Amino acid sequence: MIEVQHLAKRYGEKTAVADLTFTVRPGVVTGFLGPNGAGKSTTMRMIMGLDRPTSGTALVNGKRYAEHRAPLREVGALLEARALHPGRTARAHLASLAATAGLPASRVEEVLDLAGITSVADRRVGGFSLGMGQRLGVATALLGDPATVVLDEPVNGLDPDGVLWIRTLTRRLAAEGRTVFLSSHLMSEMAQTAEHLIVVGRGRLLSDSSTAAFIEHAGGESVRVRSPRATELTGLLAADGVTVTSAQTGLLDVRGLDAATIGDRALAAGIAVHELTVVRPSLEDAFMTLTRDEREYRTDEEIAA
Numbered sequence: 001m002i003e004v005q006h007l008a009k010r011y012g013e014k015t016a017v018a019d020l021t022f023t024v025r026p027g028v029v030t031g032f033l034g035p036n037g038a039g040k041s042t043t044m045r046m047i048m049g050l051d052r053p054t055s056g057t058a059l060v061n062g063k064r065y066a067e068h069r070a071p072l073r074e075v076g077a078l079l080e081a082r083a084l085h086p087g088r089t090a091r092a093h094l095a096s097l098a099a100t101a102g103l104p105a106s107r108v109e110e111v112l113d114l115a116g117i118t119s120v121a122d123r124r125v126g127g128f129s130l131g132m133g134q135r136l137g138v139a140t141a142l143l144g145d146p147a148t149v150v151l152d153e154p155v156n157g158l159d160p161d162g163v164l165w166i167r168t169l170t171r172r173l174a175a176e177g178r179t180v181f182l183s184s185h186l187m188s189e190m191a192q193t194a195e196h197l198i199v200v201g202r203g204r205l206l207s208d209s210s211t212a213a214f215i216e217h218a219g220g221e222s223v224r225v226r227s228p229r230a231t232e233l234t235g236l237l238a239a240d241g242v243t244v245t246s247a248q249t250g251l252l253d254v255r256g257l258d259a260a261t262i263g264d265r266a267l268a269a270g271i272a273v274h275e276l277t278v279v280r281p282s283l284e285d286a287f288m289t290l291t292r293d294e295r296e297y298r299t300d301e302e303i304a305a
């Protein structure tokens with residue numbers, strides 16, 4: 001479990017994180033979403049005890065990171081800008097960490113296997129591709145078999161196989177009852193991986209909800225209806241709780257009725273329907289709507305819109 005309470009971080013004049021409060025629970029994959037510069041990495045570094053909060057607290061499994069006697073066994077992290085000894089092999093890197101933390105050497109082989117890098121374990125990490133480096137980072141995070149796992153942009157640099165691997169791995173870790181917290185700015189990927197989302201913008205909490213509720217909140221489903229008698233159909237469908245809009249002649253966007261009901265009513269009235277499509281907002285749409293005013297960097301067109 002991760003408990004963040006009124007967490008804030010300022011760098012001089014710059015507020016990276018402002019009064020963030022949220023809880024990451026075990027058993028589900030929780031995504032940490034936000035535009036560039038929203039404060040995700042800073043928050044994760046404070047959770048991992050690498051940055052001191054200006055105010056507030058970040059607890060992992062009930063304690064501050066530094067208060068744990070065996071932190072590697074409590075929480076493992078993949079953070080950006082890892083300092084790796086380039087001349088060391090992946091196996092030697094993991095072995096030295098395992099030795100320092102009092103973990104058995106057999107665990108090194110287990111995590112190499114988990115990360116799919118056993119075949120390159122004796123290569124120097126300086127020659128690793130970005131994707132191999134990410135896999136080694138995940139192996140490092142899992143070394144202490146921790147109850148809580150924090151991954152900052154884990155799919156960064158991974159090929160489609162690697163992306164699928166992260167998705168399967170994080171889901172499995174959560175199913176084992178672990179707390180899994182991963183950041184990304186890739187909405188579509190997050191929609192498929194995370195069941196719960198914490199969304200931040202300019203260091204502030206924008207949303208803390210299930211992924212399904214987040215998408216629902218962004219407008220929910222609508223039904224696109226194409227008919228040569230669209231105006232008549234509008235009159236037929238209009239009722240309390242139903243909104244019908246038309247952006248184009250012959251085309252309706254209906255909210256508050258399901259596709260089957262619309263089709264049945266049109267049939268009963270003898271009105272031809274040429275298209276009946278359920279339109280779901282993507283996580284991308286939901287995210288863009290929510291963070292439009294919260295992004296640090298926007299194009300002139302976006303600002304003018």
Ligand SMILES: Nc1ncnc2c1ncn2[C@@H]1O[C@H](COP(=O)(O)OP(=O)(O)OP(=O)(O)O)[C@@H](O)[C@H]1O
Pocket residue numbers: 011014015016017034035036037038039040041042043185296
């Ligand atoms: N050491 C630092 N000194 C000064 N400013 C910093 C420092 N670290 C982060 N910041 C600023 O704090 C803000 C939050 O940065 P952070 O890296 O946490 O965001 P992020 O959500 O992880 O973004 P990204 O998706 O781009 O990695 C940014 O404006 C960043 O420039």
